Amino acid sequence: MLNCKQASQLASRAMDEKLSFRESAALKVHLFLCRNCTNFTQQLNFLREASRRSRFNRNFKLTEKAKLRIASTLC
Amino acid sequence: MTPKNNDLNTQTWLEEYGDYLFCYAMLKVKDNHLSEDLVQETFLAAIMAANSFSSQSSIRTWLTGILKHKISDHFRRQKREVMIDDLVDQTEKDGLDIFFKANGGWINKPDAFPNPEAALQQHEFWKIFQQCLARLKPKQAEVFLAKEIYGMSNADICKDFTLSSTNVWVLMHRARLSLINCLKINWKD
Numbered sequence: 001m002l003n004c005k006q007a008s009q010l011a012s013r014a015m016d017e018k019l020s021f022r023e024s025a026a027l028k029v030h031l032f033l034c035r036n037c038t039n040f041t042q043q044l045n046f047l048r049e050a051s052r053r054s055r056f057n058r059n060f061k062l063t064e065k066a067k068l069r070i071a072s073t074l075c
Numbered sequence: 076m077t078p079k080n081n082d083l084n085t086q087t088w089l090e091e092y093g094d095y096l097f098c099y100a101m102l103k104v105k106d107n108h109l110s111e112d113l114v115q116e117t118f119l120a121a122i123m124a125a126n127s128f129s130s131q132s133s134i135r136t137w138l139t140g141i142l143k144h145k146i147s148d149h150f151r152r153q154k155r156e157v158m159i160d161d162l163v164d165q166t167e168k169d170g171l172d173i174f175f176k177a178n179g180g181w182i183n184k185p186d187a188f189p190n191p192e193a194a195l196q197q198h199e200f201w202k203i204f205q206q207c208l209a210r211l212k213p214k215q216a217e218v219f220l221a222k223e224i225y226g227m228s229n230a231d232i233c234k235d236f237t238l239s240s241t242n243v244w245v246l247m248h249r250a251r252l253s254l255i256n257c258l259k260i261n262w263k264d
Contacts, residue, residue, distance in 0.1 A: 003178065003179025004175065004181050008175075008248070008252070009248055012244065012248040013244045015247075016229060016243075016244060017229070017240075017244075036185050037185070039184075039185040040181075042188070043255045046191045047251055047254055047258075048223065049191070049195070050194075050195060051224050052226075053195060054201065054204060054205075054224055055224050059205050060094065060097075060224070061094045062097045062111065062114065063111075067089060067093060070111070070114060070115045071086065071089055073115060074119065
């Protein structure tokens with residue numbers, strides 16, 4: 001049986017790559033039995049969604065004014 | 076080898092890499108105006124040094140390298156400790172001890188974010204998200220930014236940051252745990 005620490009590592013890795021059949025099965029069993037780790041996978045999904053959208057959030061972008069200013073110094 | 080002429084189009088650089096470099100600078104210096112200035116200096120230096128570009132690396136990596144120097148210069152001017160590129164996080168073992176007990180159980184049990192969609196609509200949430208990102212260990216923040224925010228592939232990340240794929244997922248796991256933790260503490264709906 002996986003403990004939560006191991007399950008969390010698999011859950012995180014599963015965001016980026018395909019787990020082996022054994023890993024994937026072990027994770028599924030653990031998630032079926034563990035509310036905490038199920039919540040953690042929801043948090044992972046939320047974090048991914050937030051990260052994807054952050055790129056388009058104005059806090060994460062140069063302002064148009066700054067772009068113009070930079071562009072003008074480059075020509 | 077110098078980049079092809081169309082690669083040297085600085086307008087394209089600004090459009091394509093400007094936001095990424097700005098974000099990267101924000102992680103380090105945590106100041107809007109300063110970050111804008113550093114991005115500007117980076118592009119200027121890049122134009123001057125275009126023939127030092129090696130096609131071995133992507134333009135993004137090359138520009139990021141220049142930006143790192145600009146950031147180091149800035150901190151040196153400020154006579155602060157330069158810690159831009161601590162290669163691997165100092166806290167070894169697995170760095171997960173703050174999240175898990177010795178038996179592998181959670182120290183703080185994760186609960187679902189109450190209202191995720193609403194959070195993403197709020198300006199305050201994004202400020203906190205950015206602050207949490209800036210609080211990560213430098214390498215974690217850089218890899219997270221490139222991978223999760225700018226969608227770089229695992230293969231490119233391994234190459235650009237000279238990391239093994241195991242390094243990448245270990246870094247990513249720590250980054251995710253830390254970010255989730257930071258958001259939970261600081262974001263109150």
